[in-house]
Amino acid sequence: MPVFSSSEELLHVMKTLWEAIKADPTMSSQLIDSRLVGQFQFREPDGIITIDCSDGQNFKIIVGPTDIKPVIEMSMKSDIAHEFWLGRISIPVALLTGKIVSKGPTPKALALLPIIRPAYSMYPKILEAARKNVLVNS
Amino acid sequence: MQPFQFQSPTKLFFGEYTAASAYESLKELGSSNPLIVTDANLVKAGILEPILEAFPKNGSGSPVIFDDVPMDSDLHSVQNAVNLARAKKCDGILACGGGSVLDTAKAVNICLTYGGNLLDYQGLNNLPTKLLPLVAIPTTAGTGSEVSLVAMIKDSDEGKKLLFGSRFLAPDLAILDPQMTVSLPARLTAATGLDALTHAIESYVALAVSPISDALCLEAMRLLFKSLERATTDGGDIEARSDCLVASTMAGLAFTNSGVGIVHALAHATGARYGTHHGATNAVFLPFGMEFNLEAAAERFATAARYLRISTNTDDQKAAKDLIEAVRNLILKVNLPLSLKDLGVPEFKNGDLEELAMLASTDAAIMFNPKESTQEDIVAIYTRAY
Ligand SMILES: NC(=O)c1ccc[n+]([C@@H]2O[C@H](COP(=O)([O-])OP(=O)(O)OC[C@H]3O[C@@H](n4cnc5c(N)ncnc54)[C@H](O)[C@@H]3O)[C@@H](O)[C@H]2O)c1
Numbered sequence: 169m170p171v172f173s174s175s176e177e178l179l180h181v182m183k184t185l186w187e188a189i190k191a192d193p194t195m196s197s198q199l200i201d202s203r204l205v206g207q208f209q210f211r212e213p214d215g216i217i218t219i220d221c222s223d224g225q226n227f228k229i230i231v232g233p234t235d236i237k238p239v240i241e242m243s244m245k246s247d248i249a250h251e252f253w254l255g256r257i258s259i260p261v262a263l264l265t266g267k268i269v270s271k272g273p274t275p276k277a278l279a280l281l282p283i284i285r286p287a288y289s290m291y292p293k294i295l296e297a298a299r300k301n302v303l304v305n306s
Numbered sequence: 307m308q309p310f311q312f313q314s315p316t317k318l319f320f321g322e323y324t325a326a327s328a329y330e331s332l333k334e335l336g337s338s339n340p341l342i343v344t345d346a347n348l349v350k351a352g353i354l355e356p357i358l359e360a361f362p363k364n365g366s367g368s369p370v371i372f373d374d375v376p377m378d379s380d381l382h383s384v385q386n387a388v389n390l391a392r393a394k395k396c397d398g399i400l401a402c403g404g405g406s407v408l409d410t411a412k413a414v415n416i417c418l419t420y421g422g423n424l425l426d427y428q429g430l431n432n433l434p435t436k437l438l439p440l441v442a443i444p445t446t447a448g449t450g451s452e453v454s455l456v457a458m459i460k461d462s463d464e465g466k467k468l469l470f471g472s473r474f475l476a477p478d479l480a481i482l483d484p485q486m487t488v489s490l491p492a493r494l495t496a497a498t499g500l501d502a503l504t505h506a507i508e509s510y511v512a513l514a515v516s517p518i519s520d521a522l523c524l525e526a527m528r529l530l531f532k533s534l535e536r537a538t539t540d541g542g543d544i545e546a547r548s549d550c551l552v553a554s555t556m557a558g559l560a561f562t563n564s565g566v567g568i569v570h571a572l573a574h575a576t577g578a579r580y581g582t583h584h585g586a587t588n589a590v591f592l593p594f595g596m597e598f599n600l601e602a603a604a605e606r607f608a609t610a611a612r613y614l615r616i617s618t619n620t621d622d623q624k625a626a627k628d629l630i631e632a633v634r635n636l637i638l639k640v641n642l643p644l645s646l647k648d649l650g651v652p653e654f655k656n657g658d659l660e661e662l663a664m665l666a667s668t669d670a671a672i673m674f675n676p677k678e679s680t681q682e683d684i685v686a687i688y689t690r691a692y
């Protein structure tokens with residue numbers, strides 16, 4: 169059984185998480201300074217979320233398909249994304265074995281990882297709250 | 307035991323004078339008009355002759371040869387090779403050379419198979435399907451690229467190295483013919499041998515280790531400690547050449563499954579910035595990187611030291627230090643530099659160290675290092691290694 173029961177639930181959780189990252193001054197300022205455009209593509213259930221910091225000023229979170237061309241793309245099963253944010257997965261091993269596919273310059277993807285690491289500890293609470301929210305609203 | 311994955315899609319042949327069978331093997335793989343990727347030195351040295359003799363004398367004309375590969379593959383060279391292969395309608399690749407030639411051939415294969423822009427295929431596991439047949443004949447005993455799932459190509463305009471990693475990049479066949487390495491000069495024999503030793507040592511303590519790669523690493527280390535000095539001092543010693551060649555392939559199989567570490571990250575950054583040879587740069591950083599990793603890897607270094615009969619000490623820290631000392635001695639014996647200064651790196655100026663540390667800390671190799679490192683740790687190693 170996949171961790172997320174629907175694309176809607178998956179995207180709600182991921183969006184809430186990235187909004188929390190954006191609200192964190194340390195993480196958001198580092199991401200804005202990096203001018204990174206990164207896209208996470210999920211499967212089973214499917215979903216896309218894009219982070220666009222390309223202008224060096226704004227932190228945009230785009231849910232769903234977009235015309236923006238990402239510099240780095242990471243695609244994975246939604247269950248792997250869940251493990252990733254719980255900090256339970258060895259990212260090097262996941263990259264080596266293809267559980268996470270990375271497209272684009274690998275150094276840029278690697279520079280992103282330590283920046284977003286503090287969000288691992290936010291994830292369980294966000295997951296719990298977001299799930300309740302989806303249940304309430306559905 | 308931690309879960310692991312181990313794969314090698316590459317078939318291996320080992321034997322003196324087996325390189326001549328390359329054309330026959332390519333035909334079996336479905337390629338009758340391969341592009342030969344090599345470099346001008348090798349053509350001049352006549353190394354290719356036995357291979358070319360096996361090509362048909364009649365029919366579609368003479369073999370298509372691309373020999374303009376620089377030290378460290380680069381995008382321009384890849385593009386020129388692709389243009390030639392397209393014009394001549396090549397249907398496979400025969401790569402004969404060192405790591406620079408083999409990596410170039412892998413990138414050429416991506417372009418020939420899929421068309422489009424090579425840059426779109428950067429990343430890890432980002433290739434969609436099998437590539438055209440590729441047979442690799444290494445002429446250095448170092449990089450392991452003849453079995454590895456990766457290729458690194460320099461973007462000279464941007465001053466960066468691009469990484470491509472996928473199981474589809476592994477050659478279909480690697481022909482290990484020690485005769486092909488006999489003409490390699492002493493300094494390059496030593497430098498490429500130290501690349502292989504660095505693969506074996508780093509991979510033995512890397513994050514994705516497995517008992518299968520452990521066995522490959524230990525035996526590769528043993529063969530290199532036994533024979534690298536001899537291969538360097540007497541290039542015609544075919545037994546020593548054979549040991550080094552097989553060891554470098556074994557270490558390649560290990561690192562492509564288990565990863566390398568901080569030594570490679572430091573060396574990649576240095577090579578990108580100063581154009582130093584990959585193997586010789588690894589040699590400088592290897593003892594320093596091992597010292598840095600001692601805290602996390604003493605037990606494994608000690609196991610290796612005992613397997614290699616370098617140490618009988620039962621204390622892991624002491625046995626591990628014996629291994630580091632043995633590595634330093636081997637580097638000295640094969641006449642390679644032990645410092646960046648002796649390697650020819652100019653004195654660091656303002657900002658150089660920070661830039662190098664930034665490059666090294668985002669190099670894919672460092673992900674697999676057994677101990678995490680900060681920018682300060684990396685700057686400290688650069689400073690000590692100078
Ligand atoms: N793909 C991988 O798995 C992998 C791993 C490690 C390194 N590399 C890459 O490999 C490259 C280095 O390769 P290398 O160390 O084999 O050196 P190289 O291919 O750059 O060759 C060095 C020099 O040796 C000469 N040479 C090679 N074989 C010879 C022979 N038998 N006789 C006479 N001269 C010979 C070449 O002409 C060249 O001038 C680097 O670009 C590095 O990034 C790739």
Ligand SMILES: [Fe+2]
Nearest residue numbers: 449501505584
């Ligand atoms: Fe290497």
